[in-house]
Amino acid sequence: MNCELTGNKAGKGDTSTAPPGRDGIGGAICAIGDNSIDNCTIAGNMARGQGAGIYKANLSNSIVFFNQSESLGQSLDAQVVGGIAVYYDVQGWIPSISDPILQNSNVDPEFADILGPDGIPGTLDDNSRLTQGSPAIDSANGTRLFADLIHYGLLEFLNVDLDDRIRVVDDPNVPNASFGPPLDRGAYEFWPFICTGDLNVDGQVDDADFAVFVAAYNLLDCTALSMPAGCPADFNHDSVVEDADFVIFVGAYNELICP
Incomplete structure (x- = not known):
């Protein structure tokens, strides 16, 4: 939950000596067993084969984009292979009759700057936060917020994002396409008002x-x-x-x- 995976490589043998993405599957995640990836951003990863983003993991409320396979480019199979996916945004996804129910999409999530100024994925200047108008805003399944046993040692809803900021923030500038509370897809919640003191996020400090x-x-x-x-x-x-x-x-x- 609330994870960001960028700049990983699945190569042949020792990836420190092999060219990036020289072999392998699952550039960011290669799962064994029953795994669930929730409210995560998986971008800018590499592999030689399938699933440069994710290989065989269940996915919800997440974004999988701009992952690169040496043999498959940035196609759907280069992003995700296997698993069950709901309320996700995946590059190359082919819409089907079930999509209105599963709410999956293939639209550019409009990251702030996924590669950062240095143009290299997986470095400290990467920025996969959402920008104004991103289709990932208020479009997740808010009922899938899981219990959080980490923050302050008590049982609560997972109501902070990867920046440790309030997780469910409604953006009045976009239609609410979420199910339940207006939750964003991916690791970071978009704040329409970035304003010190605006504790109820209504655009005013009053x-x-x-x-x-x-x-x-x-x-x-x-x-x-x-x-x-x-x-x-x-x-x-x-x-x-x-x-x-x-x-x-x-x-x-x-x-x-x-x-």
């Missing part, structure tokens, strides 16, 4: 956000059981919601409207 901030301020510690996942009121990222965060919030409150 009294409603102040109420959310006060509740977090009273809890103080980001690891408190009732603190919202990702501790969004911790603006300076020091793991506590305190006076320093209040100063930042007041500055945003005075601006009122998000840029």
Whole structure:
């Protein structure tokens, strides 16, 4: 869940000495047994044979794009082979009569910059976050959010993304094509309003956000059981919601409207 796999290679023998994607299958994932890949982004991987993205794994709410096979190019078989897929976006997918039910698509997810400035997949400057208007926004199955035992040691819905930000954020600028809560496909949730202090994500920093901030301020510690996942009121990222965060919030409150 919530994974990003880029720049991996399935080669023949020692891939450190073989040309990229020289042999093999499953550039990012080669699964054995019953595996489920949920809310993941798998892009820019290489293999000689099939499944440069995924080989034999079940897939949901995920994006598999721009994976390269030496023998198959960027075709469907170069992206995914085997497994059961629902609510995913896969390059080369051929629509069928079942697609309105499974909600699978083959549309470019419009990443910010999948290769980054250096043009090399799998390096630190890659950016597979979604951009405004991406078809992956608000188009996943929100009922498939699984229990999360990682954040703060309690059972909760998986409501943060790979950036540790709130997972379900509705973008009012695109039609809601999701099933259940307006969840995005892939590892990162798109925020239509990137604005410090806009804690309820409505494009303004106002009294409603102040109420959310006060509740977090009273809890103080980001690891408190009732603190919202990702501790969004911790603006300076020091793991506590305190006076320093209040100063930042007041500055945003005075601006009122998000840029």
